[in-house]
Amino acid sequence: MTSKAAQPTERPMRADARRNYERLVETAHEVFLEGGADASLDEIARRAGVGAGTLYRHFPTRADLLDAVCRRWMDSVLADAEPLLEAEDPVAALETWLVRMVDHVGAFRGLAGRLLLARDRKHSTGSVLHETLIRFVERAQECGGIRTDVGPTEVMQLTSGITQACESARAMGKSADPTVLVGIVMDGLRTGAEGGSARA
Template identity: 40%
Template structure:
């Protein structure tokens, strides 16, 4: 429906059903994408992210195509409807959040990793703000998009959170889903500025720490 279903950006370690290591991007029919098609697909998602963050909802498809250096027809070949492009950008942002969690686990201490991930989440939500209404529409059209993305974000946070809990630096009576339930509305609220959201999430971080942080 939305052009290409799952553009593999993440490197899933999920061994539940190791059907195939698929580093090769494939199109809807399962055939590998042609090199030029893949190049343009990636360019378009990147351009869309730039243009949407710069111009908000008012950004035009033509502007995205121009920024990507491709024709308007190419854009619509990959993303039949405007909402499909919004969805692709969103999926990309979610995957970046996941890799941010993986990087934090790999490169930072248990507590720092939590802080880094929460900051990444604030940035992620900030970008989401401008297209909030269009995302809502995408969620209405495809409810699974919302639940799957939410599950993926919960997993990502769990990666850093449970590690911090095992290390004893974060209180053990919260799970990642609860934390996301708390910070997601704060970060996407339309009545708060980005700074206020960031501050509130900082308070949540302090609340997670154990023992109590120095005042």
């Protein structure tokens, strides 16, 4: 009788390796905020106080490091979304979250397209954002507050456009408040002849 080969198990990190990992992710978050997705990996290692070899042992590719940073970022976005998913007014909650999502994504200069549109990547933050948006849209549709002929995919595409428009405005030194643009999208989504957004 042939025994089955043992399945490899992932060994837990040593304490010092875990500290290096966390420091690299935190530093990468700061550097990507400053310089966008193409910021220098050597600069990240230098600021984190580790050698380039340590960085590449934890993150063999830039995409691996981006995924780690985005997963940490995603935790904060989802924590922001959960209370809104319990709000009494699902339509106002949807509008509030769309504005916050644009702000969150826009903070990562140069990452907006990757975050919102790269839904087929491993650990894709775009996929998580889309799944969360489905929950907001379904709640708003179930209460009859928004149209049912427009789905989460279309809302995500519109939100991606707003995010990139805000990025372009900031790159030109102009102010970029997503509230007005999100409000226009919400005006088109609301049911009833009265329309109107909840923005002040």
